[in-house]
Amino acid sequence: MAKRYTILRLNTWADFKQTVDGLSDNWAYRGQANADWHLENAIERTDFIKLYKGIEADFLAEFQRGARNYLQKDQTPEHLIEWLALMQHHGAPTRLLDFSRSPFIAAYFAFELSLPHIDRYLSIWAFNTNFIRLRALEILQSQFAVELEQSGNRINDILFEKIFFQNNRSLIFPVEPFRMNRRYSLQQSIFVSTGNSYEPFMKQLEFLKDDMEKAVVKLELPTVLQKEVLRDLLKMNLNRASLFPDLDGYAASLRMRYNSMRSSEEMLTEQLQKMEKSHLGLIP
Structure with a gap:
């Protein structure tokens, strides 16, 4: 169409x-x-x-x-x-x-x-x-x-x-x-x-x-x-366990939560970005 x-x-x-x-x-x-x-x-x-x-x-x-x-x-x-x-x-x-x-x-x-x-x-x-x-x-x-x-x-x-x-x-x-x-x-x-x-x-x-x-x-x-989105949605309690209230949903939610974890490289990058913003006065 x-x-x-x-x-x-x-x-x-x-x-x-x-x-x-x-x-x-x-x-x-x-x-x-x-x-x-x-x-x-x-x-x-x-x-x-x-x-x-x-x-x-x-x-x-x-x-x-x-x-x-x-x-x-x-x-x-x-x-x-x-x-x-x-x-x-x-x-x-x-x-x-x-x-x-x-x-x-x-x-x-x-x-x-x-x-x-x-x-x-x-x-x-x-x-x-x-x-x-x-x-x-x-x-x-x-x-x-x-x-x-x-x-x-x-x-x-x-x-x-x-x-x-x-x-x-x-x-x-x-x-x-x-x-x-x-x-x-x-x-x-x-x-x-x-x-x-x-x-x-x-x-x-x-x-x-x-x-x-x-x-x-x-x-x-x-x-x-x-990863960014799923981490944010997890804060809203949106995951497989809350949307599919059974053991299958709970197991799938655990898999997704662990897959969405920040890697050490991502955490280091975030810390460096925060330090740079703080240095520039963008973070109080």
Whole structure:
């Protein structure tokens, strides 16, 4: 697709923090370890999705039948959005794409998985979810006027289910299940859904047309900042243990914390820089 979204290439972690500090609470973020990657949901990366139009619904139905063997009664989702969130949580492909309301959580996932290289960049995508939701509602109004009036102009569970099974709208919109599991709550998750399962996410994003540049921003940062950023995020208590509250998360957080430690050369360089700044009167 033609790049109609805004791209900001930032040089420092301080630049990133200053940029996101200027954005309102209407924005949500998704981190990716490589700035060359487009946004893709898991369903479009499967081999089966192009076989026939209703295959996504068949996949969902089979998951629902089988999952009931592993769930307690009070764990069983009541609505379609909850079912898709459960599938997403356990690695089954869906049309949902995970975002976070926290730019720092998104940055954590981007930097944690990045490969530091002097010429390589990662990306944190920022979506104005409120603007995107309103634009989607304008398009849906012509077909779902009654449902939107009954829902208070919201894409609720009933309307989402109709959009999902009709599977013929080319657009994206934010959705949130009524019940969130612990991990998604800790990660301040919000999902962005596509209107159909057979077109790529980036293609359906084009429904914003010329408004895309003010609703979608791609922030690019050098991957060589990895250690600096992860150390700063650790001070915010953002690590695998806090975002994935289980033994696997704790073990991964230890690995990342030790990998982010300053080497003796880095500590010496920092001390010399501080001494130079002190000599110049830059540090009181």
